[in-house]
Amino acid sequence: MDALEIARWQFGITTVYHFMMVPLTIGLGLVVAVIQTVWYRTGKPEYLRMTKFWGKLFLINFIMGVATGIVQEFQFGMAWSEYSRFVGDVFGAPLALEALLAFFVESTFLGLWIFGWKQLRRGVHLACLWIAVIGSVFSAYFIIVANSWMQHPVGVEMVNGRPVMTDAWAVFTNNTALVAVPHTLFGALAVAGGFLLGIAWYHLWRRRHDGIDTVGSDGKVIPGEADIPGRDKADHKVWITSLRIGAVVAMISFAGTALTGDLQGKLMFEQQPMKMAAAEAACHDGTGFSILSVGNVGSKNCDDVVAVIEVPGILSFLAKGDFTTEVKGVNSLLDQYKADYGTHLPDNPIYGDRAGQEIEYVPVMEVTYWGFRMMIGFGGLAALAALVALWATRKGTVPASRGLMRLAVVGILAPFGANAAGWIFTEMGRQPFVVAPNPDPSGIDQVFMFTAAAVSPGVSAGELLTSLVVLTAVYAVLLVVEVKLLVKYIRGGVVSAMPELAHAPADENEDATPGPGGTGKPGDSDDVLAFAY
Amino acid sequence: MELLPTIWFIAIAVLWTGYLFLEGFDLGVGMLMKLFARNNTERRVLLNTIGPVWDGNEVWLLTAGGATFAAFPLWYASLFSALYLPLLLVLVALIFRAVAFEYRGKVDTDRWRAVWDWAIAAGSLVAAFGVGAALALTTTGLPLNSNGDREGGPFAWFSGYAVLGGLAVVCFSLLHALAFLALKTDGDIRHRARSWFVRLLPVLLLPIAGWAISVQLLSGEAWTIAAVAAAVVAAAFAWHSGRNGLEGRAFLSLGAFLLLGSASIFGAAFPVVLPSTISADFNLTISNASSSDYTLGLMSIVACVGLPLVLAYQAWTYWVFRRRVSAAHIPEAHSFLPAIAARALAPKD
Numbered sequence: 001m002d003a004l005e006i007a008r009w010q011f012g013i014t015t016v017y018h019f020m021m022v023p024l025t026i027g028l029g030l031v032v033a034v035i036q037t038v039w040y041r042t043g044k045p046e047y048l049r050m051t052k053f054w055g056k057l058f059l060i061n062f063i064m065g066v067a068t069g070i071v072q073e074f075q076f077g078m079a080w081s082e083y084s085r086f087v088g089d090v091f092g093a094p095l096a097l098e099a100l101l102a103f104f105v106e107s108t109f110l111g112l113w114i115f116g117w118k119q120l121r122r123g124v125h126l127a128c129l130w131i132a133v134i135g136s137v138f139s140a141y142f143i144i145v146a147n148s149w150m151q152h153p154v155g156v157e158m159v160n161g162r163p164v165m166t167d168a169w170a171v172f173t174n175n176t177a178l179v180a181v182p183h184t185l186f187g188a189l190a191v192a193g194g195f196l197l198g199i200a201w202y203h204l205w206r207r208r209h210d211g212i213d214t215v216g217s218d219g220k221v222i223p224g225e226a227d228i229p230g231r232d233k234a235d236h237k238v239w240i241t242s243l244r245i246g247a248v249v250a251m252i253s254f255a256g257t258a259l260t261g262d263l264q265g266k267l268m269f270e271q272q273p274m275k276m277a278a279a280e281a282a283c284h285d286g287t288g289f290s291i292l293s294v295g296n297v298g299s300k301n302c303d304d305v306v307a308v309i310e311v312p313g314i315l316s317f318l319a320k321g322d323f324t325t326e327v328k329g330v331n332s333l334l335d336q337y338k339a340d341y342g343t344h345l346p347d348n349p350i351y352g353d354r355a356g357q358e359i360e361y362v363p364v365m366e367v368t369y370w371g372f373r374m375m376i377g378f379g380g381l382a383a384l385a386a387l388v389a390l391w392a393t394r395k396g397t398v399p400a401s402r403g404l405m406r407l408a409v410v411g412i413l414a415p416f417g418a419n420a421a422g423w424i425f426t427e428m429g430r431q432p433f434v435v436a437p438n439p440d441p442s443g444i445d446q447v448f449m450f451t452a453a454a455v456s457p458g459v460s461a462g463e464l465l466t467s468l469v470v471l472t473a474v475y476a477v478l479l480v481v482e483v484k485l486l487v488k489y490i491r492g493g494v495v496s497a498m499p500e501l502a503h504a505p506a507d508e509n510e511d512a513t514p515g516p517g518g519t520g521k522p523g524d525s526d527d528v529l530a531f532a533y
Numbered sequence: 534m535e536l537l538p539t540i541w542f543i544a545i546a547v548l549w550t551g552y553l554f555l556e557g558f559d560l561g562v563g564m565l566m567k568l569f570a571r572n573n574t575e576r577r578v579l580l581n582t583i584g585p586v587w588d589g590n591e592v593w594l595l596t597a598g599g600a601t602f603a604a605f606p607l608w609y610a611s612l613f614s615a616l617y618l619p620l621l622l623v624l625v626a627l628i629f630r631a632v633a634f635e636y637r638g639k640v641d642t643d644r645w646r647a648v649w650d651w652a653i654a655a656g657s658l659v660a661a662f663g664v665g666a667a668l669a670l671t672t673t674g675l676p677l678n679s680n681g682d683r684e685g686g687p688f689a690w691f692s693g694y695a696v697l698g699g700l701a702v703v704c705f706s707l708l709h710a711l712a713f714l715a716l717k718t719d720g721d722i723r724h725r726a727r728s729w730f731v732r733l734l735p736v737l738l739l740p741i742a743g744w745a746i747s748v749q750l751l752s753g754e755a756w757t758i759a760a761v762a763a764a765v766v767a768a769a770f771a772w773h774s775g776r777n778g779l780e781g782r783a784f785l786s787l788g789a790f791l792l793l794g795s796a797s798i799f800g801a802a803f804p805v806v807l808p809s810t811i812s813a814d815f816n817l818t819i820s821n822a823s824s825s826d827y828t829l830g831l832m833s834i835v836a837c838v839g840l841p842l843v844l845a846y847q848a849w850t851y852w853v854f855r856r857r858v859s860a861a862h863i864p865e866a867h868s869f870l871p872a873i874a875a876r877a878l879a880p881k882d
Contacts, residue, residue, distance in 0.1 A: 059635065060635065060636075060639070063631055063632055063634070063635035063636075064632065066588060066591075066631055067627065067628040067629075067631040067632050068628065069595075070591075070594070070595060070624060070627055070628070071624050071628070073595055073598055073599060073602075074598065074613060074620055074624060076602065076609075076613075077598075077602065077609045077610050077612070077613025077614060078613045078614055078616075078617050078620055078621075079614070079617075081610035081611065081613065081614035081681075081682070082610070084602060084606055084609055084610040084613075085606055085607055085610045085681070087606075088602055088603065088605075088606020088607070088609065088610070088824060089606060089824040089825050089828050090828070091602075092599065092602035092603030092604070092606055092609070092824065092828075093603045093828055093831065093832060095599040095602055095603065096596065096599035096600045096602065096603040096604075096832060097599075097832075097835055097839075098599065099592060099595040099596040099598075099599040099600075100596050100599070100600075100835065100836065100839045100840070100843065101835070101839050103592045103595055103596070104589060104592045104596070104843045104846075104847070105846075107588035107589045107591070107592050108586075108588075108589035108592075108843075108846055108847055108850055109846075110588070111584070111585040111586055111587075111588055111589055111850060112585065112850055112853060114584075114585065115584055115585040115854060116585070116853060116854075119853050119854065120853065159825070164824075164825045164827070164828075165824075165825065165827055165828045165831070166827060168827075168831050456610075456614040456617075456682070457680065457682045458614055458615060458678075458682030458683040458684070459614050459617050459683075460686070460687060462687065463617045463618055463687050464617075466618065466621070467617070467618075467621045470621060470625060471621075471624075471625075474625055474628060474629075478628070478632060481632070481636065485636060485639050485640075488639075488640075489639075528854075528856045528857070528858050528862050529581065529584070529585065529854050529856075529858070531577070531581055531584075531862070531863065531864055532581075532584055532638075533577060533580040533581050533584050533634065533637065533638050
């Protein structure tokens with residue numbers, strides 16, 4: 001592997017990893033904010049418990065997103081200096097604005113939320129969480145604006161060989177971003193939905209398994225109590241409510257990803273036709289959508305790909321909204337790209353050893369074809385499972401089956417897989433470009449950049465390999481730690497996030513009786529802060 | 534002289550100074566976890582003084598980096614790629630440090646806490662040293678060729694200035710943390726922090742003074758040399774205030790020292806943002822490294838609205854958590870009681 005390939009692997013690994021934590025942060029943050037709002041409005045103790053429990057898991061995960069996010073920002077300059085020089089005028093701004101307008105808000109107000117349980121009035125405390133969560137949504141917007149500019153460069157002019165921003169409005173309202181933002185946010189909510197559903201299922205199952213909850217002759221649950229802190233009747237409410245919230249969120253967010261994904265697909269057929277043709281492994285022009293293609297879809301030779309099951313018309317529907325328009329396949333697009341952007345990389349030192357090589361315009365089709373299908377497959381599976389779960393728990397608890405419980409827990413991973421597959425598809429599908437050319441207008445004079453030109457010329461393959469190994473190892477260790485802590489706190493149940501339930505049950509009532517509107521006052525004078533550390 | 538690039542040079546100097554001011558003391562508190570705190574309760578006092586604010590402080594680093602990218606892409610690209618391995622170390626240090634704050638209290642064993650205490654202390658040390666080295670090198674120069682790329686291999690950046698800058702930020706952070714702890718804690722920790730502050734101030738400010746003076750020798754001007762002199766006065770005032778038990782004044786005077794010192798350093802470097810030690814022709818300056826006026830203008834408008842807001846709500850955070858923390862406040866470690874494991878302990882009926 002040369003420097004370019006190592007740098008690409010590093011970017012891929014660190015980004016996919018970072019984007020395990022981020023959707024859970026965004027999705028779970030929104031859900032916890034809604035739950036705390038319900039508690040604030042109704043004062044029902046189960047909603048306080050849910051806020052504390054899901055909030056604890058949210059924070060364990062949040063910190064990993066923060067820690068791995070710094071790598072992302074530094075990496076552009078460290079490993080992709082030529083890219084940074086080329087795009088900095090337009091790409092740097094959304095990154096700077098993300099830090100200034102989103103990260104500050106998110107980190108500061110989350111600090112207030114974590115430590116301010118007793119210092120702030122209830123309404124202010126709740127507002128802090130909402131502000132932090134909105135901050136995380138803003139950060140998603142800014143980073144997607146940056147990414148969308150790489151998919152569909154707008155609002156710039158070439159000056160002295162570099163794109164210079166001339167229309168900020170066009171950059172910040174890029175239609176690529178306007179559909180990608182809701183798509184990503186629904187994807188994040190899908191992760192949160194599955195997370196709530198799987199974990200709540202486990203706890204309901206555990207309560208049945210331990211003989212606390214029983215099922216009456218009509219099949220309805222009879223919630224019970226064990227003489228153990230936190231395992232009372234309210235605990236049953238915590239989990240059945242969480243499960244239902246999770247299932248509903250999962251289904252709504254799948255519908256949301258499908259709708260926004262459809263819009264995105266139609267845009268992409270216009271903006272990056274090769275990516276969509278590669279997603280279909282569609283070599284020849286046509287209208288059919290491949291359900292299954294065999295042969296070597298990774299092959300650069302289109303003749304090796306045989307569509308086994310193909311539904312006529314569907315591809316046209318995905319691309320244009322009708323069933324008859326011919327959609328251009330890889331072969332005819334290839335000629336077009338060669339005519340527009342050349343057949344060989346220019347003889348320029350920024351391409352290093354690759355200068356003068358033939359350009360491979362077709363992305364790795366194994367990745368685009370299967371990435372596209374895994375995204376849709378995992379997403380749909382999770383939504384279907386949520387529907388089944390809602391039906392299966394209509395009488396107030398889960399089936400006693402251990403196998404089903406395990407399936408529900410493993411199912412937590414499906415939306416994560418869908419998110420990762422979607423991003424891998426869209427980033428790999430953009431190759432060989434790091435900044436894909438805007439086809440309107442197309443041509444060699446327009447704004448685009450080959451990935452081969454983007455890597456830092458002054459950084460050696462050895463340095464990149466060192467960082468790839470170090471970061472991957474650190475990330476692997478921390479993943480084990482994070483998952484272990486999550487499992488520990490999940491198994492511990494509400495009381496692990498609310499030790500006051502174990503020590504002095506009276507505390508909970510005190511906390512839980514603000515009544516609608518929340519008349520609570522900042523805590524008594526002994527409380528300096530809510531000691532979280 | 535171009536107006537917008539000058540404004541953004543100042544803005545980036547302000548962001549780095551803001552970072553050193555705010556994260557300076559929390560990096561220092563991190564190092565003091567091993568150097569100063571005597572037992573677990575004291576360590577928890579230290580952690581909780583910065584608990585609500587450290588993450589917000591760290592965003593200053595991200596903002597300084599992002600603003601450099603947006604306003605001076607060529608500066609960002611050359612500096613970050615030339616310092617590839619040292620910045621990798623900084624990243625790993627910041628990752629472990631951030632995770633350690635959150636995870637340290639999540640398992641109740643001495644071994645677990647010891648591991649994360651080391652992560653906090655070492656992570657803070659390495660991050661402070663690395664940021665200091667990078668900032669020193671951007672004022673004294675790196676071996677850059679005409680394209681702005683580093684010549685001479687992965688360690689070509691290494692020089693006495695890197696060590697000096699690294700030590701400068703490490704030592705300043707330690708001192709700033711002592712001033713902060715004297716201000717934010719009560720009881721024994723407060724008194725010890727104050728007495729350490731007074732005794733160590735002259736030593737801990739030596740490296741940063743050395744850096745400021747070397748930059749003056751390289752490219753100083755009358756006003757920047759005057760700023761160095763004023764910084765020395767501020768340091769003396771900080772020492773005097775600390776000695777007389779005026780903790781707030783000591784902390785703020787030290788902040789003034791940082792402000793003046795950093796003005797003298799960035800001011801002397803101006804208008805060069807990153808000198809090349811190979812040839813002055815390859816220097817990156819505010820003119821040849823900056824973004825277009827359009828981009829800088831847009832960023833200026835947003836910063837004029839955004840930055841005062843950030844300062845306002847961050848100040849509010851410090852106000853909300855203004856009260857001193859002491860060992861007596863620290864509650865028992867949350868005894869973790871897994872509802873399920875506890876079943877075996879429950880009385881059987």
